[in-house]
Amino acid sequence: MAVLEIEGVSTFYGEFQALYDVSLKVEEHALTGIVGANGAGKSTILRTICGLAPARSGSILHNGVPLERLSTFEIARRGIALVPEGRRLFPAMTVLDNLLLGAFSKPERESREKRLGEVLKFFPILKKRKAQLAGTLSGGEQQMLAIGRALMGKPDIVMLDEPSLGLSPKMVSHIYRILDEIRELGITILLVEQNVEWCLKKADRAYILENGSVVLEGPGKELLSEEGVRKAYLGL
Amino acid sequence: MTAGSVLPAACAVAAAALFPLVVRDPYFVHAAIMVLLFAYLATSWNILGGLAGQHSFGHSAFFGIGAYVSTILFIYYHVPPLVGMAVGGVVASVISIGIGYPCFKLKGPYFALATLAFTEIFRIVVTSTEQIGGIDLKGAAGILIPLQPGKSLLNFQFSGKTSYYYLILVMLLAILFVYRWMERSRWGLYLAAIRDNEDAARSIGISATRYKMIALAVSAFFGATAGTFYAQLLLYIEPALFSSAFSIEILLIAVVGGAGTLLGPFLGALILTPISELTRTYLGGGYAGVQLIIYGAVLVAVMMFAPQGLIVPLKRGWRLLAERRP
Missing domain, CATH: 3.40.50.300 (P-loop containing nucleotide triphosphate hydrolases)
Structure with a gap:
């Protein structure tokens, strides 16, 4: 369908x-x-x-x-979630805030913590970088964060x-x-x-x-x- | 507020509270009131310009609305100015939503130009209107606010400048508190997302227009309350309150100090307002225009050496100093 x-x-x-x-x-x-x-x-x-x-x-x-x-x-x-070109994160915010913003609407806010756990399990590297500003991540990490942010909205x-775009072949795979x-x-x-x-x-x-x-x-x-x-x- | 910043904040508030007790010269007290008033105004601008990143060139519109609404209510309906201040704030918020709706369809310089145009419309309409209904607006001549026999907070009239000083100090502390509260709240996070990248914010489900409107309405409310304060301080209002030059002055104070930071607008007012007040007093007679040259030179220097606002190097210096202490 x-x-x-x-x-x-x-x-x-x-x-x-x-x-x-x-x-x-x-x-x-x-x-x-x-x-x-x-x-x-x-x-x-x-x-x-x-x-x-x-x-x-x-x-x-x-x-x-x-x-x-x-x-x-x-x-x-x-x-319908968009992971925009060039990643378009909120560079001055922490990784955690970027992810939380992904679960925006009211019903999602209730299950947000659970969702956050799932996404961080998906991207262990983001868990390590939780408190870091998004703008300081490497290209690959930023791409993962952008995808993670999209997944937060279920x-x-x-x-x-x-x-x-702009990633090393290893990161691309x-x-x-x-x-x-x-x-x-x-x-x-x-x-x-x-x-x-x-x-x-x-x-x-x-x-x-x-x-x-x-x-x-x-x-x-x-x-x-x-x-x-x-x-x-x-x-x- | 972190533990490390409580002490300096407490010292600053204490110093501000003691200022009129130490400095008795009414001229300097007046200059200090103007510094605090501009800090208040620039902070109200900062709620929209800093938190939401929407640089309005029309903030004086709200200032003027506040001054005219409370004054008209006072003269024609005997509403105490303290109540008029709240009414003026609400009126400005409602009008701001009417202005915001078309203006937020535009971005960047187009948004700025649209807000500038709205302010000019207000200025021209008020300048050329002598009367509406039974109310004398007196056009370009302006309106004198009659002195009241009873000096009280409700009437917003006091015998000395000192009371005005303490009033605006309390108002400034209140708006700084509101700004910090908004910044830390869920709204603040959404506004920061909109400021960083509006398309990205919208594509994760944030209604950008709605949150920008909220920021605008809050910003307009406080801008208008500053207008009432100013009207009651000088007991005279005129259409020049709506002028775009005044809007730009508010914006410059916030930007020079550091837009989007809690204390940036205060710092900007602390530096720019005395420069414009003192140079006007001491150089205004024989050397008219020199104050503008000095003002311009300061702006150029700030844009060259601290484009993020003066608060940034100041904070860096403070941190270095704190680290050096054992």
Whole structure:
């Protein structure tokens, strides 16, 4: 079943059109990937879903409920968490405060301590760094904190915007292992990546974006073996 | 407040309480009142500008509203100014929500310009309005507040300057307490998140507009109470209270001292207000304009050497001093 259905969405930044009639489906418990070159509109799709860059036309359904008219904070409270590009933490706050802010809404505040324990078990390194300012963490740790903050809100969909950006290959594979574990918790993942090979290997279903339009879609491994994709994105 | 900062805080409050007993010259007491008043105003600005990171260029609007509301209530409806002060604060809060709603749709410099424009609208409307209903606003001429026979707190009129001094000192301590309380509360955490990165705050479910509105309304309330105090101190109000230059002065005090810190605005007032008061007195006659040059030079120096505000190097120095002690 599709938990998120995007149908014919066009998004503009002022006069500039960033997305042209984009349609995609995110299946429950699956990992859906969006790949494409710089400026293809990958991040814009995520920003459109969570209302930071509202769509001018088209529809976005979350479990059948339209999201287009909701504001960002309402969408977040429906269980759609964004881990933004460049990690976007609150650098002047401690690791602990960053995590606690992730469990924002009233019902969540009650189970917050329990949730915090679970997330810290997930990311032992964050437990060690609890009292440290978020801005002083290494790149990989910041990425883990950003994911941890998203998990604090007990989301059913986590959207990640280029989690591998600026990280060492070792850290990237660590982050990707974490994504596998998140899936095992039954959380649906929508992943935007520039690392095409890597994303297609993982994705149950993937979309390739060019100049704001979806040009190809299919199971990740199938796309990976396609001649055109290998030429254009992998240089093979 | 940590144990290490209780002692200096207690010393500062004691010194402030003893000041008018030691210094008898009414001029210096008046200058000290102005320092405390500006510290109070800049702290009220800091609730929005520091905690929420929304730099308003229109704080004088609330100051003016407070002064006019309590004065009109006093003259036409015989409401004691102490009550008028609270009413003025509430009126300013309500108006601030009306201003905030459109302005918070804008960000950064656009937000600042919108608040500046609103203040100018108030100034122009009040300047050019002689009468509303049966109430004489007297336009540009301003309104004189009549002296009352009974000197009392309720009437907000006292025989000496010293009472005003203690009153504003208590008000300042109260607002510093409110600021610290907000900063440490759940609201403070949300506001800090909004200040650090509004998009990120919204995408974890924080209603940025709602919390910015709360900060604005609290900030406006206290800004207006400062207006009533000022009106009762000088017993005269005029449309210049709404001026944008005055808004910028409030903002500068907070920024020079350290926006987003508890004592930054107080420190800013302690430095900038005497400079503008004393230079105006001693240089204002023969050397008109020189005070502005000095004021400007101080601003340039602060922006070059302590862009986070003077409280930052001061705190560092204090910590070094504390560590050196055995």
